[in-house]
Amino acid sequence: MSDLLTHGEYKALAEALDPPTTAFIDGKFKAGSGAKFPTVNPATGEGLAEISGCDTSDVDLAVAKAREAFEQGRWSKLHPSDRKDVLIRLCKLITRNRRELAVMESVDSGKPILDCEAVDVPETIHCIKWHAEAIDKIYDQTGPTGDDAISMIVREPIGVVAAVLPWNFPLMMLAWKIGPALAVGCSVIVKPAEQTSLTALRVAELAYEAGVPRGVLQVLPGDGPSVGEPLGRHMDVDMVSFTGSTDTGRLFLKYSAESNLKKVVLECGGKNPAVVFDDAENLDNVAEHVVNAAFWNAGQNCSAASRLIVHKDVKAGLLERIEARMRDWKTGDPLDPANHIGCLIDGDHAAKVCGYIGETEKNVFVTPCVVEVDRDDVKARDEIFGPVLSVITVASNDEAVEVANDTSYGLAASVFTANTRWAIRAARDIKAGTVTVNCYGEGDISTPFGGYKQSGFGGRDNGVHAHDQFTELKTIWIDLTDPKEGDHVG
Numbered sequence: 001m002s003d004l005l006t007h008g009e010y011k012a013l014a015e016a017l018d019p020p021t022t023a024f025i026d027g028k029f030k031a032g033s034g035a036k037f038p039t040v041n042p043a044t045g046e047g048l049a050e051i052s053g054c055d056t057s058d059v060d061l062a063v064a065k066a067r068e069a070f071e072q073g074r075w076s077k078l079h080p081s082d083r084k085d086v087l088i089r090l091c092k093l094i095t096r097n098r099r100e101l102a103v104m105e106s107v108d109s110g111k112p113i114l115d116c117e118a119v120d121v122p123e124t125i126h127c128i129k130w131h132a133e134a135i136d137k138i139y140d141q142t143g144p145t146g147d148d149a150i151s152m153i154v155r156e157p158i159g160v161v162a163a164v165l166p167w168n169f170p171l172m173m174l175a176w177k178i179g180p181a182l183a184v185g186c187s188v189i190v191k192p193a194e195q196t197s198l199t200a201l202r203v204a205e206l207a208y209e210a211g212v213p214r215g216v217l218q219v220l221p222g223d224g225p226s227v228g229e230p231l232g233r234h235m236d237v238d239m240v241s242f243t244g245s246t247d248t249g250r251l252f253l254k255y256s257a258e259s260n261l262k263k264v265v266l267e268c269g270g271k272n273p274a275v276v277f278d279d280a281e282n283l284d285n286v287a288e289h290v291v292n293a294a295f296w297n298a299g300q301n302c303s304a305a306s307r308l309i310v311h312k313d314v315k316a317g318l319l320e321r322i323e324a325r326m327r328d329w330k331t332g333d334p335l336d337p338a339n340h341i342g343c344l345i346d347g348d349h350a351a352k353v354c355g356y357i358g359e360t361e362k363n364v365f366v367t368p369c370v371v372e373v374d375r376d377d378v379k380a381r382d383e384i385f386g387p388v389l390s391v392i393t394v395a396s397n398d399e400a401v402e403v404a405n406d407t408s409y410g411l412a413a414s415v416f417t418a419n420t421r422w423a424i425r426a427a428r429d430i431k432a433g434t435v436t437v438n439c440y441g442e443g444d445i446s447t448p449f450g451g452y453k454q455s456g457f458g459g460r461d462n463g464v465h466a467h468d469q470f471t472e473l474k475t476i477w478i479d480l481t482d483p484k485e486g487d488h489v490g
């Protein structure tokens, strides 16, 4: 982005922030009934605000308001183009307040302001706008009946949705959930991660200002047991859309099984391979993609390429180029636009990451590193969720694909090769929701995102496929025979 401010200017904006600190329920800010908790700038350790946490009674209230809004059809029964207009207005409001949101996101999460300005806020807007623009252009279907009947296969909004979010992309994951859920007409209750509540609260306020009716988008700050679990177990929540760890994802399946069999969609962890065959061309390009994929957001990314599986014949040349590129990635104060890597989310997470790399000084600022490991090493198996690239050397391209699949995860992967046939075969053979060839990425907002195996369950984020997540399919079958004649109409 061309209009970045200076470090000093960003610090001044951060000082001037006045973030929301209470739940957003039924169109207004309201103190929660749970314990207060601090939200901290992880880069400085300074408190940003005391958040008024929610508990089961707030969950009950928000669910009742969400249900009331849904059944009254304030939003769910609007013409799709009217919902579109409101969501486009929300995008305009986010754009108008983009700098405030970028700074708020940076200080709450430790993400570099460079990314917040260039990626997180613009992608949030793009995502909500994409779903808003799509929703009045999608047709339902009719079935292949005989002349005596017509069957209509229609999508209906699923109802009351709980969106449970992680801390690594607070705004973007908010958009990935509320963009499609609101576009199709659901009422949404957001539970942000307890480390990063601020931008979700601010966006809920802007959504209300844009015209999203009260009760349709509500935000309940609090921790997992106080807010996530009561939402997961609530008898009147129709679905949970979750992004976070596989272990917590499992809990939502349990909550559902033990309550109302609510639909559960899980987008969980990954141990994503970047596979480099012996014929990979342009190792500079490969190195650029691998560094970006492994270290963006300090590796706190479910689709981070945390395993480099490289053929022995190209390893030395590639590692040399990777090390060279890493020198361009400066780690430091997230509010300094010169830095590409900020800090990890908190001291506990930093201690976990440092434990893997034998770092004794447990600082939230962890310098990216490359470690050579065997395929069975814990660093080749665990989702470290930090700036650690584990390199596994293989003797053949077939072995590379076999190692790529040797994981309980299956979110994303990439293959680097000059041979199109090998590339397509590998893309087919690797069990992952997204496989990229000669590049690394998640696709974009128009393509489905989610995982095989223990990386995901129940649906996909992004693209029109996300609309499947937040809708039920209904068949309406109409008999066309004339009841008097017992004959066909017409």
Ligand SMILES: NC(=O)C1=CN([C@@H]2O[C@H](COP(=O)(O)OP(=O)(O)OC[C@H]3O[C@@H](n4cnc5c(N)ncnc54)[C@H](O)[C@@H]3O)[C@@H](O)[C@H]2O)C=CC1
Binding pocket: 164, 165, 166, 167, 168, 191, 192, 193, 194, 222, 223, 224, 225, 227, 228, 229, 232, 243, 244, 245, 246, 248, 249, 251, 267, 268, 269, 270, 301, 302, 349, 383, 384, 385
């Ligand atoms: N796939 C992804 O994008 C993410 C993966 N992770 C992975 O998870 C590890 C742990 O990070 P956490 O923040 O602890 O992730 P988490 O999965 O525990 O947290 C995600 C969300 O679930 C909620 N939650 C936590 N415990 C809950 C419970 N018992 N019932 C209901 N809701 C609950 C949290 O409050 C948060 O909103 C990370 O080190 C990383 O490996 C973390 C965040 C995002």
Ligand code: BAL
Binding pocket: 166, 168, 169, 173, 243, 244, 300, 301, 302, 303, 442
């Ligand atoms: N990379 C987007 C999903 C996530 O990391 O949570």
